[in-house]
Amino acid sequence: QETFSWRFQTLWAAGSINMKIFSDFCTNVAKMSGGRLTIEPLAGGSVVGAMELYDAVQTGILDGQNGGGGYVAQKDIAFVMLGDLAGAYERPDQMQAWYEYGGGKELARELYAAHGTYHVGLVWHGMESIPSKVPINGTADLKGVKMRAPAGAVSKILERFGGAPVSIPGGEVYTSLERGVLDATDWGTLSMNTDLGFQKVAPYALYPGFHSMPATDIVVNMDRWNALPDDLKEILTVATRDFGRDMYQRLMIEDQKVAQSAGGMGLTLIDWPQEDRRRFRATASEVWQELAADSPMARKIVDSQTDFLKQIGLI
Amino acid sequence: MRDPMSRFSATLGEWMAPLFLVAVLISVYEVVLRYAFNAPTVWVHELTVLLSAACFVVSGLYALEREEHIRVTVISDRLPRPARRAVALLNIGLAMVFLLAIVWGGWSHAWEALSNWHRTRTAFNSPTPAILKPLIVLTAAAMVLQILVNWCRNGPNR
Amino acid sequence: MDIGTITLLMGAAIVLLMMLGVHLVFVTGSVAVVTVLLTFGPNALPLIASRIYSTVDNYALVSVPMFVMMAGILERAGVARDLYDAMHVWSGKLRGGVALQTMIAAVIMAAMTGIVGGEIMLLGMVALPQMFRLNYDRKLAIGTICAGGALGTMIPPSLVLIIFGLTASVSIGDLFLASIGPGLLLAALYLAYIWVRCWLNPELGPVSNEGQNLSLAEKIALLRGLVLPVGVAALVLGSIYGGVASVSEAAAVGVAGAMICAAVRNALTVELMVAVLRQTMRICGTILWLTFGASALIGVYGLIGGTKFVAGLMAGLPLSPLGIIMVMMLIVFVLGTVMDWIGICLLTMPIFVPLVNELGFDPVWFGVLFCLNVQIAYLSPPFGPAAFFLKSVAPPDVTLQEIFAAMMPFIALQIVALGVLLFWPPLALWLVG
Ligand code: NA
Ligand code: NA
Numbered sequence: 001q002e003t004f005s006w007r008f009q010t011l012w013a014a015g016s017i018n019m020k021i022f023s024d025f026c027t028n029v030a031k032m033s034g035g036r037l038t039i040e041p042l043a044g045g046s047v048v049g050a051m052e053l054y055d056a057v058q059t060g061i062l063d064g065q066n067g068g069g070g071y072v073a074q075k076d077i078a079f080v081m082l083g084d085l086a087g088a089y090e091r092p093d094q095m096q097a098w099y100e101y102g103g104g105k106e107l108a109r110e111l112y113a114a115h116g117t118y119h120v121g122l123v124w125h126g127m128e129s130i131p132s133k134v135p136i137n138g139t140a141d142l143k144g145v146k147m148r149a150p151a152g153a154v155s156k157i158l159e160r161f162g163g164a165p166v167s168i169p170g171g172e173v174y175t176s177l178e179r180g181v182l183d184a185t186d187w188g189t190l191s192m193n194t195d196l197g198f199q200k201v202a203p204y205a206l207y208p209g210f211h212s213m214p215a216t217d218i219v220v221n222m223d224r225w226n227a228l229p230d231d232l233k234e235i236l237t238v239a240t241r242d243f244g245r246d247m248y249q250r251l252m253i254e255d256q257k258v259a260q261s262a263g264g265m266g267l268t269l270i271d272w273p274q275e276d277r278r279r280f281r282a283t284a285s286e287v288w289q290e291l292a293a294d295s296p297m298a299r300k301i302v303d304s305q306t307d308f309l310k311q312i313g314l315i
Numbered sequence: 316m317r318d319p320m321s322r323f324s325a326t327l328g329e330w331m332a333p334l335f336l337v338a339v340l341i342s343v344y345e346v347v348l349r350y351a352f353n354a355p356t357v358w359v360h361e362l363t364v365l366l367s368a369a370c371f372v373v374s375g376l377y378a379l380e381r382e383e384h385i386r387v388t389v390i391s392d393r394l395p396r397p398a399r400r401a402v403a404l405l406n407i408g409l410a411m412v413f414l415l416a417i418v419w420g421g422w423s424h425a426w427e428a429l430s431n432w433h434r435t436r437t438a439f440n441s442p443t444p445a446i447l448k449p450l451i452v453l454t455a456a457a458m459v460l461q462i463l464v465n466w467c468r469n470g471p472n473r
Numbered sequence: 474m475d476i477g478t479i480t481l482l483m484g485a486a487i488v489l490l491m492m493l494g495v496h497l498v499f500v501t502g503s504v505a506v507v508t509v510l511l512t513f514g515p516n517a518l519p520l521i522a523s524r525i526y527s528t529v530d531n532y533a534l535v536s537v538p539m540f541v542m543m544a545g546i547l548e549r550a551g552v553a554r555d556l557y558d559a560m561h562v563w564s565g566k567l568r569g570g571v572a573l574q575t576m577i578a579a580v581i582m583a584a585m586t587g588i589v590g591g592e593i594m595l596l597g598m599v600a601l602p603q604m605f606r607l608n609y610d611r612k613l614a615i616g617t618i619c620a621g622g623a624l625g626t627m628i629p630p631s632l633v634l635i636i637f638g639l640t641a642s643v644s645i646g647d648l649f650l651a652s653i654g655p656g657l658l659l660a661a662l663y664l665a666y667i668w669v670r671c672w673l674n675p676e677l678g679p680v681s682n683e684g685q686n687l688s689l690a691e692k693i694a695l696l697r698g699l700v701l702p703v704g705v706a707a708l709v710l711g712s713i714y715g716g717v718a719s720v721s722e723a724a725a726v727g728v729a730g731a732m733i734c735a736a737v738r739n740a741l742t743v744e745l746m747v748a749v750l751r752q753t754m755r756i757c758g759t760i761l762w763l764t765f766g767a768s769a770l771i772g773v774y775g776l777i778g779g780t781k782f783v784a785g786l787m788a789g790l791p792l793s794p795l796g797i798i799m800v801m802m803l804i805v806f807v808l809g810t811v812m813d814w815i816g817i818c819l820l821t822m823p824i825f826v827p828l829v830n831e832l833g834f835d836p837v838w839f840g841v842l843f844c845l846n847v848q849i850a851y852l853s854p855p856f857g858p859a860a861f862f863l864k865s866v867a868p869p870d871v872t873l874q875e876i877f878a879a880m881m882p883f884i885a886l887q888i889v890a891l892g893v894l895l896f897w898p899p900l901a902l903w904l905v906g
Contacts, residue, residue, distance in 0.1 A: 007776070014819070015641035015826030015836075043640075043823045046775035048520065049527025055424055061517045061776065073436035074428070074444050080436060144353055155357060155438040165438055166355045169532035171635050172719045174645040175587075180716030181349070197644025328758075332750035335538045342725035346718045360532065367538060368529040370754065371761045375498070378758025384496040385759055385864050387855070389874040391494030406495045413502035413766065419515075421522025443530065451525050 004228065006063035007040045011050050011071070011216060014043035016192075018125060021250060022066050025218075025243040032235045037228070039064070057221050058116045064220040066123065070151060078111050078297035082122075084214040085305055086153040087284030090277075092124035092213065092248040094312060100241075102308040108217075111297050118225035120218040121240035124248040126255060127209035131193050131202035132184035133177065135268070138276035139283075147184040148173055154186055154212060156287045157280070177201045186212060191254035199267040207259060207269045210277050218243065281315060320464045321380050324457065328377025334366040357438035365443050372447065372454050379461050403466070410462050417455035425449040476782040483508060483774070487811050491855045498759075501856075502766030505773040512777050524772040525765045532721060533588060533632055534761070538753045539724035540591025541866075543731045544598035545749035547702065550735035555698030557603035561681045562695055569671025569678030571607055572617045573664055575600045579621030580660045583628035585709045585727070587635065587720050589851055590760060590862050593622030597866040605868070610677035612879035613670060615867075619859040619876065620663055620883035623851045626844065628656040630713075630720050633814060633847050637840045640818055641826040647837045648844075651901040655841055655894050659848065662886045701737065705730040759865045764813065767856070771816035779820045787824055794832040795895075798839070801825050802846055802891065809850025813858065817850065818843070841901045842894055849887045852880045 008026070012018035019041070026039040048056045054072045056062045069083020082104075089095050098104045099122050112119035136142060143162035149155040155165035168176050176182045178201040187193050190207050199205070218240040225233070262269050272280075285306065292302040309315045317325070345359035378384055391402050425448040427433070433444040483504055490500045502521070509517045528534075547553050557571065564570020575596065582592050596618045604614035626633040629649035638645035671678035687695075708730040712718040718726050735741040786804060790797060801821070808817045829839045851859040860876040867876075894900050 013640045013642065014823035015643075015830075017642070019823065020827070040778070040781070042775060042780070043819065046780060046819045046823075047772050048523050049530075051530070052523040052527055055523060056520065059423075059516065059519050061513070061520050074433035075431070077436060146349065146353065146355060150437060152436050152438050152440065159438075164349075164353060164355050165357055166349070167357055167360045167437065167439070168719055169360065170639070171533055171632060172721060174635065174638075175630050175713075176719045178646070179713065181719050192642070195642040195644070196638060197646040200644065200646045328754050329751060332747075332754040335542060335750055335753050336746065338535065339539060339542065339725045339728045342722050343729050346712070346722050346726060350717045363535055364530060364532050367535045368531075370538070371529045371534065371757055372525075374754050374758035375762040375765075376758070377754050378762070381755060383755055383759045383865075384498050385763070385861055385873065386494050386496045387491050387873050388494055389872070390492050402493050402495070405490075405493070406499065409490070409495055409499045409503035412506050413499050413521075413769075416502075416506040416518050416521045417525065420518030420520065421525075424519060424522065444526075447530060448522070448526055451522055451529075455522075 001036060002229075003036050003038075004232070005038045005040070006224070007042060007047075008064040008066060008218075009042040009044070009047050009053055009056070009062050010066035011044050011053070011068055012066070014046075016195075017250065017254065018247065019043055021243070021247050024246065025239060028242070029236060029239045032239060033232055037232050037236065054117075054219070057219060060221045060223065062221075063224045064120075064218060066216050066218055068214055068216045070214060073152075075115060076111070076297060077291055077294045078301055080151070080153070081288065081292065081298045081301045081305075082108055082111065082215075083217070084151065084153075084212055085288060085302070086151065086212050087157060087210065087281050088305060088309060088314070089213050090127070090208075090210065090314065092126060092244075094314070095124065095213065095215065096122070096244060097312075098305055098308040102311075103304045107297075107301050107304060111301070112219055113222065114297075116222050118220045118222050120220055120237055121244060122215040122217050123240070123244040124213065124215050125192075126189040126213070126248050126251045128186065128188055128212045128214070129190040129193060129209040129255075130184050130206040130211060131177070131187065131198040132204045132206070133180065133202050134183050135204050135270060136184065136206060137270060138272055139279050145183045146181075147186065148176070148182050149186050151186070151212070153284070153287050153291060156290070157211070157284050160283050160287070174198070174201065189251055189255050191251065191258045194258050194265065194267070199265050203266055204268050204270055205262070206272065207255075208271065210272060210280060285315060318464055318468070320460050321468070324376045324380035324461050327373055328380070331370050331373050334370050338363045338366045358441070361435065361437060361439045361441050361443065365441055365446065368443075368447055369450060372450050376454050376457050376461060379458055379465070382465060407462055407466055411459065414455045414459050414462075418452055418459070421448070421452045421455070425452040476778045477785075479508065479512070479777060480779075480782060484811050488855055497861065498762045498766055500766065501763075501770045505766065505769040508777065509773045517776070520772050520776065521769045524768045528765055528768045529761075536586060536588060536721045536724035537590045537594075537761070538757055539728050540586070540595045541598070541753045541756050542749055543705070543724070543727045544595040544866075545752050546728070546731040546735050546745070547705070548598050548602075549745050549749060550738055550740035552698075552701050552734050552738070553599040553603060556702045557600070557607065559695040559698040561607055562687065562692060564681065566680050568675050568680060569613070569667050570680065571604060572609060572613060572667045572671070572678050575604065575617055576621045576660065576663055576667060579618075579624055580628060581706060581710075583624040583656070585706070585713060585723060586625050587630040587632040589623050589625045589859065591724065592625040593619060593859055593862040594756065594866045596622050597863045601863070601867055608679050611871075611875070613667065613677050615863065615871065615876050615879035616883045617663070617667060619852055619863055619880055620886075621660075622862070623848050623859050624656060624660060627652060627659060627848055629653065631844065633844045634840060636815065636818055637822075637843055640822045641836055641840060643836045643840055647905045648840045650904045651837050651841045652844055653904060654900045655845055655890060658893065658900065659845070659887065659890045662890060663883065666882060666886055701734040705734060756865045760862060763861055767813040767816065771813065771819060774816070775819060780823050783821050784824045787828065794834070797828065797832065798834065798842070799895065802842060802895070805843065805846045806849060806853075809846065810853050811856045812850075813856070814847040814850050817847075835898065835902060837905060838894075838898045838901050842891065845887065845891045845894060849884055849891070852884050852887070
């Protein structure tokens with residue numbers, strides 16, 4: 001029987017819990033396939049930079065990726081609308097339901113196939129939490145807040161609420177928050193942020209989060225995918241679905257641990273009231289429409305998710 | 316007088332160098348706007364990176380024309396002339412390997428970025444990939460020519 | 474061919490080609506290309522251009538040209554000369570006084586920048602010619618600048634600690650606090666070394682005779698030479714610690730400050746700026762293209778399984794926990810002779826970080842150990858970035874081999890500091906609490 005030994009690079013940093021979960025996924029695939037498909041997990045940046053990851057999969061330097069739509073933005077804004085529809089969801093399982101049963105995976109596969117790759121599945125790490133130096137109790141408090149917001153959508157939404165998006169690069173966020181160059185930042189989930197010690201320089205955190213829920217993905221070079229026998233294709237697909245569950249449940253547990261001990265570490269959690277969440281989502285949906293105008297594929301992805309969000313009563 | 320290739324390399328570097336100063340001035344402008352007026356821009360950081368990066372890429376050609384690239388001379392200075400000539404040829408060969416790999420491997424993504432005018436999709440949405448990717452490939456190609464020109468300029472005896 | 478053999482061949486090729494006198498910029502790059510061609514074939518070549526693109530599209534690099542411009546302006550406007558004249562006279566009978574003051578200036582500058590290249594180049598342009606002029610021992614002067622300049626990432630802010638923190642999910646603030654003790658220990662060791670050497674042999678750091686003939690008024694007049702450069706330093710430090718500018722933006726503020734200095738002295742001319750900008754272009758060309766080749770090599774080595782190789786080295790070692798940490802430090806040290814620190818971090822941390830946590834060591838302590846080891850990697854030949862940075866700005870008669878020879882005693886001091894931190898973690902952790 002033919003065996004396949006593949007290399008996937010992830011976006012996650014070498015020592016993060018996310019990297020550990022990605023490695024577990026690779027181990028699972030090897031076990032489930034009886035060693036016929038092995039995947040070597042490569043940490044973020046070890047072969048190519050995050051922005052060049054997708055190109056490396058497309059050209060076949062890497063067999064696949066645990067990447068993200070936001071990093072393919074330059075090719076088509078549709079990748080971003082699939083990877084993180086800013087402000088849309090409250091929990092990962094809602095988007096997972098759209099992906100599995102609401103037409104999501106068909107659209108994702110169409111989009112990625114047009115660029116020489118196969119979209120195996122999406123993986124969530126949870127709602128991101130905003131660390132801030134000032135209390136932000138609702139949309140009104142966003143006015144004048146200097147917040148690092150690299151993604152186009154989040155900074156557009158922030159601007160509409162009178163905030164001041166700053167585009168400081170990742171490596172300078174911590175010192176900039178510490179010194180007050182920034183009031184707040186877009187980063188990871190609550191536990192990812194406290195792992196890096198953000199609570200020491202920003203004593204407030206918006207939790208549970210609402211502004212962004214980026215999905216990472218498992219995407220494979222199209223020729224490599226086509227070369228797999230059907231049973232291995234199915235094993236990889238199901239393993240990816242379980243990877244998605246594993247990632248957000250384990251991070252949810254980490255987040256809740258932090259939430260329990262927030263007071264002890266001098267961190268004040270701010271839970272936005274429903275009406276502010278709705279106001280944020282309404283403004284966000286205007287921004288999605290604006291961005292979707294750029295590409296027919298983005299239009300389809302935004303429309304499909306908007307329909308689904310209406311169906312489950314979020315808008 | 317210098318040959319056209321060397322003149323091109325030198326002039327391009329000299330004309331692009333002031334972009335460093337532009338990067339400084341807009342960075343100071345950003346600091347003032349943000350600190351004094353609470354009005355940060357969405358374009359300064361990205362433009363600073365773009366301007367500096369474009370200079371970084373082209374600076375390799377500029378330094379090559381001036382033959383400023385660093386090497387260890389402890390052994391080569393003591394070698395007899397034929398051996399030194401061999402090292403010079405090896406140097407050209409390895410330079411070709413590296414630079415042609417950039418050109419050969421990079422041109423398809425560079426062309427994709429240029430022809431589709433890839434932008435960053437940030438709030439500023441600058442065409443950074445569309446400019447930098449082709450610039451890297453073109454600079455490497457120019458460096459190939461410049462190496463050959465340098466070799467002729469120095470004569471076969473070096 | 475297995476990865477161990479490939480690793481040895483790559484290392485040997487790099488050392489051999491460097492020693493033969495191939496331009497460094499083409500050594501690492503061509504080794505990367507040949508390796509990827511032999512292992513993956515031509516289809517993997519896009520990796521090279523891709524690595525270069527990620528390297529240049531990086532905000533942290535922006536401060537490199539800015540430091541070079543700052544130095545170029547201060548030097549050409551005569552500010553550097555005045556500064557060193559004042560330092561020389563005021564150090565009086567203190568042997569090696571100017572080198573000691575340069576080291577202290579290096580520590581202060583390290584608090585202004587998170588990178589190494591800019592600081593070494595600034596010191597190399599401002600301090601090196603002045604120390605040569607004052608008849609300081611060449612090797613002592615060169616070593617002072619390279620070792621002192623490398624402190625840029627040992628004293629916070631530090632890009633090495635930030636990248637380690639992000640890679641290992643460790644608090645960046647704790648890393649910054651923890652690095653202060655070891656950073657100051659390193660600086661103290663350097664200062665003590667300079668002082669002892671000059672005390673034993675006064676010719677290494679000649680004292681000024683001018684001071685005796687000058688009246689106090691004249692001496693005070695000389696202090697004016699200090700005002701402008703200290704003003705620039707205060708501007709940069711103030712903008713960072715006052716929350717006005719980010720660390721990279723502060724470099725731009727520094728350039729503006731240097732331009733103001735030049736203007737105060739009526740030296741801010743178009744000719745000066747043109748000369749400074751061209752010099753900046755030239756220096757970036759020699760230094761940054763070197764990092765392109767190094768970055769290509771990192772990607773290639775990651776692709777062919779470098780991390781797996783490190784994992785193999787670590788597997789089943791019959792050692793005590795501290796013994797395992799020492800093996801890790803040895804691996805970082807050896808990789809540091811031929812590879813850029815960022816590559817070492819990417820290759821080794823997926824293996825090291827989980828292991829450090831499993832063994833129950835404090836990852837903050839380990840991060841500072843790694844950062845100290847990176848100090849050695851900056852200086853150690855043949856791939857010693859500190860030497861390359863200095864060479865790019867030093868007078869032409871300063872050769873790479875002279876620079877590397879000058880660094881040896883400072884590398885020994887770095888190893889001493891590494892040993893102290895290894896066996897006495899409170900040096901780093903007492904501030905963290
Ligand atoms: Na520093
Ligand atoms: Na080294």
